[in-house]
Amino acid sequence: MNADWTGDPDQLLEADEQRREVARRFRDTQVPMMKLWTYYYGLGGDADEMSFDAYLNEALHLPASQVGLIATAMRELSAGEDL
Amino acid sequence: MTGSDGQPFRDPDGLPLEAAELSLQQLVLESPDIKAFLTELAILASTRLSGPGNTIHSGVTVLRHKRPQAVAASDAAARALDELQNGFGQGPCLTALRQGTTLLVPDLSAEDRWRPYIRTAAANGVSSILAVPLDLAGEAEAVLNLYSGRSNGFSGEDVATVESFAAQAASSLRLILRISQLREARNDLTAAMQSRTVIDMAVGAIMAQNRCDRDTAFSILTRASSTRNIKLRDVAATVITSISGEERITAYFDE
Numbered sequence: 449m450n451a452d453w454t455g456d457p458d459q460l461l462e463a464d465e466q467r468r469e470v471a472r473r474f475r476d477t478q479v480p481m482m483k484l485w486t487y488y489y490g491l492g493g494d495a496d497e498m499s500f501d502a503y504l505n506e507a508l509h510l511p512a513s514q515v516g517l518i519a520t521a522m523r524e525l526s527a528g529e530d531l
Numbered sequence: 532m533t534g535s536d537g538q539p540f541r542d543p544d545g546l547p548l549e550a551a552e553l554s555l556q557q558l559v560l561e562s563p564d565i566k567a568f569l570t571e572l573a574i575l576a577s578t579r580l581s582g583p584g585n586t587i588h589s590g591v592t593v594l595r596h597k598r599p600q601a602v603a604a605s606d607a608a609a610r611a612l613d614e615l616q617n618g619f620g621q622g623p624c625l626t627a628l629r630q631g632t633t634l635l636v637p638d639l640s641a642e643d644r645w646r647p648y649i650r651t652a653a654a655n656g657v658s659s660i661l662a663v664p665l666d667l668a669g670e671a672e673a674v675l676n677l678y679s680g681r682s683n684g685f686s687g688e689d690v691a692t693v694e695s696f697a698a699q700a701a702s703s704l705r706l707i708l709r710i711s712q713l714r715e716a717r718n719d720l721t722a723a724m725q726s727r728t729v730i731d732m733a734v735g736a737i738m739a740q741n742r743c744d745r746d747t748a749f750s751i752l753t754r755a756s757s758t759r760n761i762k763l764r765d766v767a768a769t770v771i772t773s774i775s776g777e778e779r780i781t782a783y784f785d786e
Contacts, residue, residue, distance in 0.1 A: 483719060490723030491763050492730045492749065513746045516753055524762050 453509050463515075467506055470518060474504045477526050488521035565707055569603035569673075572700045576675060577605035579696075580689055585681050591665075592617060592624060594672040599625055602673075612652060612678050619648040627662035628674040633694060636660040638682040652678075659684040663693050665701040671708065675700075726764045729780050733767035736774055 453460050474484070485493075485500045495503070495514050502508035503518070510518075569591045577589040588609035592599045599620075601613035616622035622645045627634035636642050639653045639660070652660070661677040675697050679685060685693075730752070737748035752770070756763045771777055 482716065486716070486719040486723045490726035490730075492727055492734065513749060516750070520753060520756070520763055523757075 460509075463509055463512075464506075466515065467503065467509065470515065470522070471504055471506050473522055477522065479522075479525055484518075484521055484525060487525050488517055491517050491521055491524075493517045493521070565704070565711070566603055568700075568704065568707065570605075572675065572696070573603050573605040573609065576677060576693060576696055577609070579692065580677065580685070585679055585684055587684070588612065588678040590676045590678075592628065592674050592676060594628060599628070609676070609678060612655065612657065613676055615651060615655070616648055616676075619645070619651075621645050622648040622652075623660050624662040624674050624676040627664050628672055631664050631666070633664070633690065634660075634662045635685060635690060637685070640682070656680050658682040661685045661690060661693060663690075663697040665697050665704060667701055667705055667708070673701075673704075725781060729764055729771065730767040732780060733770040736770055 453463070455463075474481075477484075481501055481504065482497070484504075485497050488495075488500065493500075493514060495510055499508055499510065500518070503510050503515075573589040573591055577587045580587040580589075588604075588606055590604035590609035590613040591602055592613050593602050594600075599617040601610055601617060604610035604613060613624070616624055623634045623636050626645070636649075637659050639649050639658050642649050657678045658681050659679045661679075663675045663677075665673040665675060667673060675693065677685065677693065733752060734745060734748045737743070737751055738745060741748065741751070743751075752763060752766055755761075756766045759766070761769075768780070771780060
């Protein structure tokens with residue numbers, strides 16, 4: 449599950465927690481995965497759709513910079529949502 | 532990429548999949564093309580089935596966020612009847628929608644199910660109801676509702692006619708949904724290309740000015756965006772404008 453992680457084990461726990469929170473927020477929004485990925489790509493995101501999907505399903509870790517962009521993408525997209 | 536059991540990664544509750552379906556239902560409700568198509572379907576069904584002394588009112592209800600919404604109708608009476616049923620949250624059309632099967636109520640005065648709705652509908656002059664769901668292959672849920680002022684207002688032949696109508700309409704609707712979805716995806720990608728170009732340029736500019744790496748430049752931009760509560764793309768555009776005076780940066784690519 450965390451075979452992709454090469455950093456400090458304490459940071460891993462923190463990253464796991466952060467990822468759980470992002471995944472939870474993703475489930476709460478009505479935004480489809482591809483729409484979110486496209487928006488994230490538009491912000492300069494580098495992860496491909498597969499890795500992105502895996503991250504949102506808590507199956508893969510991404511670099512902190514990418515995680516920040518996913519959070520930004522979610523915030524900006526749900527701000528424009530009229531649901 | 533697949534999970535250990537060979538299935539694509541999905542939330543155990545299936546929520547991401549559901550989110551995608553919701554957006555399709557949103558499409559059914561918001562696209563003027565689809566609305567016009569459903570209105571035509573309702574009018575066609577009503578003219579085809581209406582006979583002397585037996586006017587058929589017809590409407591279409593779509594399920595959104597698990598809540599039904601009347602989207603198209605042959606006339607005001609049909610829309611009012613659909614909305615009435617949706618207001619009660621129960622009735623033959625909603626049951627047909629949920630079960631995915633045709634439902635015929637030949638005589639409202641002999642019906643014991645959905646009492647509050649049936650009573651109100653009868654008071655509004657309805658005597659028989661036919662509900663036929665549109666099979667949209669899980670992409671959205673819709674039902675064609677027909678109301679008659681006569682008991683036994685729908686013959687066996689009528690039911691077969693409406694079912695074949697509904698099947699044909701559903702296959703066209705599936706195609707319309709698919710096309711609308713692709714068009715939306717293309718528009719999103721175009722917007723992403725424009726946005727990415729502006730942001731990449733701004734990041735490069737910050738790297739040059741601050742003599743920093745890409746990640747640092749990115750976080751400077753992100754911080755500016757979140758503290759001022761301005762979209763990242765707009766902050767990036769401001770950065771470029773402040774350096775070069777250029778107002779409009781566009782990415783060119785063949786569509």
